[in-house]
Amino acid sequence: MRFIALIIVFLCGGLLLYATADFPAWGDPNSPANSYLSPHFIEKSIEETGVPNLVTSVLADYRGFDTMFETAVVFCAGLACFLLLRNYDRKEENFYRHLPTGVIIQFKKGDKTLPVGKEFEHMDTEWVPYDLIIKTACRILIPFIQLYALYVVAHGDFSPGGGFQGGVIFGSSLILYAIAYNLRTLVQRIKEKMLGLFSAVGVLIYAGIGLICMILGGNFLDYGKLTQILPFDPGHIRAYGMLGVEIGVGITVMAVMVVIYVNIVSEGKHDEGL
Amino acid sequence: MHWQIDLIILTFTIFCALAAITVKDLLSTAILFGAYSFMMCLLWAVMGAVDVAFTEASVGAGVSTVFFVAAVFRTGRRTKD
Amino acid sequence: MNTNYPALLVIAPLLAALICSLFSWSAKKLCYPTALLGLSISFFSAYKVLIQVLSTGTIQYRMAGWAPPMGIEYRIDLLNSFVLLLITGIALINLVASYQSIQQETKEKANAFYSIYLLFVTGLIGVTATGDLFNLYVLLEITSLTSYAQIAMGDKDRSPLASLNYVFIGVIGASFYLLGVGYIYIMTGSLNMLDVATLLPALHGSSAVLIAFIFCFLGIWIKMALFPLHIWLPNAYTYAPTAVSRVIAPLMTKVMVYVMIRLMVTVFGFEYIFEKLHLAEAVVWIATIAILAGAIMAIAQKDLKKMLTYIIVCEIGYMVGGAWLGNELGMTGAILHIINDALMTFALFLAVGNMVYKLKNVQYSNLQGLFGKMPWTMAGFVLAAFSIIGIPPTCGFFSKWYLILGAFDAGAYHFAIALIISSLLCAVLFFKVFEISFFNSGHDKIEMSEAPVSMLIPLGLVSILLIITGIYSDKIVNTIILPFLQ
Amino acid sequence: MSEFLPMIVAKYNYWLYIVLMMIGLYAMISKNNLIKKLVGMNIFQTSIILFYVSIGYKTNATIPIIENAHGGGHSAQELVIHAADYINPLPHVLMLTAIVVSVATFGVALALAVKIYQRYQTLEEDEIRMRLTEE
Numbered sequence: 003m004r005f006i007a008l009i010i011v012f013l014c015g016g017l018l019l020y021a022t023a024d025f026p027a028w029g030d031p032n033s034p035a036n037s038y039l040s041p042h043f044i045e046k047s048i049e050e051t052g053v054p055n056l057v058t059s060v061l062a063d064y065r066g067f068d069t070m071f072e073t074a075v076v077f078c079a080g081l082a083c084f085l086l087l088r089n090y091d092r093k094e095e096n097f098y099r100h101l102p103t104g105v106i107i108q109f110k111k112g113d114k115t116l117p118v119g120k121e122f123e124h125m126d127t128e129w130v131p132y133d134l135i136i137k138t139a140c141r142i143l144i145p146f147i148q149l150y151a152l153y154v155v156a157h158g159d160f161s162p163g164g165g166f167q168g169g170v171i172f173g174s175s176l177i178l179y180a181i182a183y184n185l186r187t188l189v190q191r192i193k194e195k196m197l198g199l200f201s202a203v204g205v206l207i208y209a210g211i212g213l214i215c216m217i218l219g220g221n222f223l224d225y226g227k228l229t230q231i232l233p234f235d236p237g238h239i240r241a242y243g244m245l246g247v248e249i250g251v252g253i254t255v256m257a258v259m260v261v262i263y264v265n266i267v268s269e270g271k272h273d274e275g276l
Numbered sequence: 277m278h279w280q281i282d283l284i285i286l287t288f289t290i291f292c293a294l295a296a297i298t299v300k301d302l303l304s305t306a307i308l309f310g311a312y313s314f315m316m317c318l319l320w321a322v323m324g325a326v327d328v329a330f331t332e333a334s335v336g337a338g339v340s341t342v343f344f345v346a347a348v349f350r351t352g353r354r355t356k357d
Numbered sequence: 358m359n360t361n362y363p364a365l366l367v368i369a370p371l372l373a374a375l376i377c378s379l380f381s382w383s384a385k386k387l388c389y390p391t392a393l394l395g396l397s398i399s400f401f402s403a404y405k406v407l408i409q410v411l412s413t414g415t416i417q418y419r420m421a422g423w424a425p426p427m428g429i430e431y432r433i434d435l436l437n438s439f440v441l442l443l444i445t446g447i448a449l450i451n452l453v454a455s456y457q458s459i460q461q462e463t464k465e466k467a468n469a470f471y472s473i474y475l476l477f478v479t480g481l482i483g484v485t486a487t488g489d490l491f492n493l494y495v496l497l498e499i500t501s502l503t504s505y506a507q508i509a510m511g512d513k514d515r516s517p518l519a520s521l522n523y524v525f526i527g528v529i530g531a532s533f534y535l536l537g538v539g540y541i542y543i544m545t546g547s548l549n550m551l552d553v554a555t556l557l558p559a560l561h562g563s564s565a566v567l568i569a570f571i572f573c574f575l576g577i578w579i580k581m582a583l584f585p586l587h588i589w590l591p592n593a594y595t596y597a598p599t600a601v602s603r604v605i606a607p608l609m610t611k612v613m614v615y616v617m618i619r620l621m622v623t624v625f626g627f628e629y630i631f632e633k634l635h636l637a638e639a640v641v642w643i644a645t646i647a648i649l650a651g652a653i654m655a656i657a658q659k660d661l662k663k664m665l666t667y668i669i670v671c672e673i674g675y676m677v678g679g680a681w682l683g684n685e686l687g688m689t690g691a692i693l694h695i696i697n698d699a700l701m702t703f704a705l706f707l708a709v710g711n712m713v714y715k716l717k718n719v720q721y722s723n724l725q726g727l728f729g730k731m732p733w734t735m736a737g738f739v740l741a742a743f744s745i746i747g748i749p750p751t752c753g754f755f756s757k758w759y760l761i762l763g764a765f766d767a768g769a770y771h772f773a774i775a776l777i778i779s780s781l782l783c784a785v786l787f788f789k790v791f792e793i794s795f796f797n798s799g800h801d802k803i804e805m806s807e808a809p810v811s812m813l814i815p816l817g818l819v820s821i822l823l824i825i826t827g828i829y830s831d832k833i834v835n836t837i838i839l840p841f842l843q
Numbered sequence: 844m845s846e847f848l849p850m851i852v853a854k855y856n857y858w859l860y861i862v863l864m865m866i867g868l869y870a871m872i873s874k875n876n877l878i879k880k881l882v883g884m885n886i887f888q889t890s891i892i893l894f895y896v897s898i899g900y901k902t903n904a905t906i907p908i909i910e911n912a913h914g915g916g917h918s919a920q921e922l923v924i925h926a927a928d929y930i931n932p933l934p935h936v937l938m939l940t941a942i943v944v945s946v947a948t949f950g951v952a953l954a955l956a957v958k959i960y961q962r963y964q965t966l967e968e969d970e971i972r973m974r975l976t977e978e
Contacts, residue, residue: 007872015865018536021568022857025543029902031927034556036901038546039426040933041926048909048924056907056932057327057939065936067420067429071483071495072940074371074476078499079947081378081473082506083954085466086517161908162326166943170334177342195382202378209372222364224422255943259339262950266957267346276349286859293863293886297870302878309882316889324930325896326906328938335946336889347878347953351960355876356967491937498944502951509955517958518971524952525871528884532891535941539891542934543898 051240053159061164062244066223070212073165073205073251080201080258087270097125124186126274140182147175155252159241165248169255176260185268185275194264194272197257204254211246281322289315300355302348310341362402362409363418363431366441367483369398374475381468388468389456392475396452399482400445403438410438411836417488425488426552432488435841436622436692439833440485440615443696444608447703448478454707454815455600458714462598463510470510470600477503477604481612490538490548490624493616494531497580501527504609507601508593519592526589530579537573540565541624550623557625561633570625570634574617581613583673584647591666599710602662606669607703611695614676618692621680622842631683638769644678645775647671652782661712661719661790665705668745668786671779672698678772679760685842687763692838693830694756697744700826701753704741704819708734711808711816727794731807735794737816742787744823747780752827759834856897863890877956877966881949888945892938899931907932 026033043060053059061069098107098116101123107116116122155168180188212223220227225243229236267275292312296305313336321329373395380387410416410433418431433441452474463470480500487493505527509520542548544565545556560566582590590610594602621630631637651671658664676698679691711734712719712727728735744751747758757776764773807813826833867890870883907930956966963971 004873007869010872011865011869014868015861017568017571018861018864019858021540021565022854022861024563024565025854025857028854028856028897029900031901031904033543033898034546035543035898035934036546036926036931038556039548040546040899040931042427043932044907044909044926044929045924054909055327056909056929057935060932060936061939063421064423064428065491068492068495068936068940071492071499072943074479075495075499075502075944075947077375077378078473078476078502078506079950081469081476082502082951085463085469085473085506086509086951086954086958088466090465162330162906164327164939166939167330167334170331170339174334174338174342177339198382199379202375206372206375206379209368209375213368213372216361216364221419221422222361222368223420226422262343262954263339263346266343266950266953267349269350269957269961276346282856290859290862290866293866296882296886297866297874297879302876305879305882309885312886313889316893319893320896323896323900324904324906325899325935325938326908328892328896328935328942331939331942332889332892335942340885340946340949343950343953344878347957350957351878351966355879357875357879491940495940495944498948502947505951505955509958514962515975517955517962518975521877521952521955521959524948524955525880525884528888528948529868529871532888535891536894539895539898542895548933 051244052238053241053244055159055161057162058158058164058244058248059240062247063225063240066212066244066247069247069251070205070208070223073208073254076255076258077201077205080261083262083265084198087265088272089270095127097127098122099125124184126184136182140178144175144179144182147178148172151175151252151256155248156245158248159244165251166255168248169252170259172252172256173259173263176256177263180263180267181276185264186273188260189264189272192260194261197261197264200257201254201261204250204252204257207250207253208247211243211250215243278322282319285315285319285322289319300357302353302355303345306341306344306348309344310337313337313340361418362405363416363433363486364420365402366399366406366445367479367486369402370395370475370479370482373398374472374479377475378469378472381472385468388471392452392471393449395475396445396449396478399478400442400449403441403445403482406433407438407442410435425549426547429487429489429492430549431486432551433486435837437485437615437619439837440612440695441482443699444478444481444485444612447607447699448481448604450815450819451600451604451703451707454812455603455710456811457809458599458710458812461714462600466510470507473503473506474600474604477507481608484612485615488550490541490550490553494535494538497531497534500609500612501531501580504593504601504605507605508597511597511601515592516596519589519596523589523593526579526586530576530586532576533572533579534576537569537571537576540569540572544569550619554624554626557629561629567634570630573620577613577617577620578677581610581617581673581677582670583677584643584650584670587647587651587670587673590670591663594666594669595660595663599706599713603703603706603710606666606706607699610669610673611676611699614673614680614691614695617677618680618688618695627683637681637683640681641678641769641772644674644681645771647674647677648775648779652779652786655786656782659721661721661724662709664786664790665702665709668705668783669702671783672702672745674779675757675760675776678769678775679763682763682767682769682772684763684767685839686759686766688842689834689838690756690759690761690763692841693759693834696833697752697756697823697826697830700819700823701741701744701751704737704816704823705745707812707816707819708738708741711812714808714812715806721790721793724790724794725796730805732805733813734808734816737820739791740820740823742783742791744827746784746787750827751823752830753823755827755830856900857894860890860894860897863893875968877959877968878953881952881956884952885945885949888941888948892941892945895934895938895941899934901927901930904928904930906930907935 047059051059096109151168151172154163158164215224215227218227225240296308317329317333377388377391415434420429483496579586655667676691679687744753747754867883867887
């Protein structure tokens, strides 16, 4: 098996190397790729869209249709993980710890449960000692990560960043919350239904903005038409359209990252995990 | 000065990729995989692709390493080859 | 509003999928109606687009209002408007036909299943309608991602493994296509199909364009499951849930054949492929081997569903061989075969889906006395089998006829012989199944336990459609395929 | 030999992505553990992203964000923008999509690996095949 792999690898490698013979030299400004479409994007982006970050303007406006389907890919991943791993059947044994005495109680069959509160406390089978330092450090850190994530989403027009990066950072702050405490606290605080709704609402915001532009007479996703309903000056209307779209992308990516993490780490039971 | 940095990062990237594949324990593969993504992010930052580097840092090094460790936590850690 | 039909075509199933996913959390009852509504809007706009294309020629729809090379553009001409109608029609009929089997197989997650089903159809429609090379890659990813998830929801033991193998080979295929597009971009600087077609002739000598051509087609052949690269297909389609195999089997591979023909006709152009490169004969030989290997492996199978997957591998050989013969007859046969084969495979999988709904497993040993038990399903199955073998009134015969004419015209006798041999092998195959299911070796009296009506009407509809497309095939050829090739 | 050296300096970056892609392809085909194959898959995809980013690079050009355009005080016409000063933004846009797609595929593939482990208690290709033939 390894021998076949080596043959295939060297064959593909050889074909690719043969092709690099007449590539344009690396980094010269007038290679076909740098002299055909991109001068228009670089020079006209400020006038047409009013957004200095060229990557965000091309991403959300010139090729905005691509990005909508990219958000649909992220939504697909979240939905796929939910469909594949989520199972609703009850767990057999439950572990409880009696807080005052520290006695651990194990129920073999899953039907009996104890009221979790002052007296009793859930315990995971792979019991992990909760370190106070990690808990308090994360409790302080998480709000600032989320603030930074919102900044990244909002500031996508002027500096590197945008919907995807901001959404991932916000999602990873929630994952940090799940790892620092335990998965049960995250699942209780952010219901699974909320995550499902957020992941769909984000893409709906994106497609909705496109649909509004269509209803207002332009083509799909043509932000220029939004001037008829939004009171902003036409020069910057496309920047606001892009901001709305980035917010939709951020919401979807945040929700999907948490859905994927929760489903993988708890094998779909949403009770115990890393 | 530019292409020296490039070369150092390139060698680190290839080293991380090869190590991530040959090492036997999956958790160290996860760490090497995170290091590989971070090296790629550095490479792109050097090449001027700041948006792509930012995404790769947050998505590649960040979240996919967390998914990887979560999956290894749920499956086995040892590998035979 | 009527100028926005191309956009509505893709947006309706996407919005329906999102709203269906929202309803799956709140109002579970409304999921199925939303799915039906989304697909029927899409089917209606596909019909409107076809009428518009037939009357006014190619439609250009600029996404976000930007001129083509800058922004993304939808170019819908004769070929892809018909394939769009086919996709939306089959997806709609399949959604109606497999309501029961979805409830039976994906119990509490049925509502979320509709959402991922609709996203799969959105991906297919987008792949067919787009005029931009990179947009095609993104939609190819949506189609593959949803098909990985749908296949893995099938039978507990084998479908996750089959789906993971499909993930590995699918990612290699999609990445090869992306690499090919990267090579085209580095040499020409544009991503729009028309734009690239005008820029490529100046670069015909360069090796980079040759390698771009090879990797683009390699990626698409992997996605299409052409013979040496078909390893993932049999397991993936056999262990998938019935509702899923009924929509992936007829559409996924046929849309990839459409993408191949689109790249050949619009992007690279005939004279580059057939004059400059000498690959055409080699590809026709690969197609011949694909046909023979598919038919022989189909005979060796013990499971009806697995046998059908090998027949798909064999049919792919028809289309690839026809497209690469190099003459108009062969290409006409290939395009007509996309339409006919999609309908035939859909009818076959509808029939097998009814059997699986009733019998739970469709090994040959389990098919005794099926004519008595399920006469209507078997009638549909027989008609579809005749169409695969190529018996005149059904549509399979006409596309095979064009392919054989094209083969003789191009002097590719090995391809023509392979076509005839595979028809005979298919005949042997299907009559073996008829023989098992007709003679009831069991002793008990057979009581009629037919599949529910909602699964029979679509099968009847598609069987009649087989005959209609057969009769009107020359009308289809003259109004759609020949003007497209000029 | 003399003309070969400038050619190397001009093109060595393109050869790098081929090396990485071949490492990924080799790992995907020959590795026995399914998770190791996933690592190979991700290396394979990131190497293509490296190729795209190296297309758009321009020597001594700055990152694709127009300078001193934040204030908006002066209208856009006064800003004279030369295409050669900024790096080509189009490959970066395409690669943002490719990175997100590769993470989405990675997440779904990990979910499939967990599901396979639930059923077969192993992720080694040969052990799974052995257990498949047992039934």
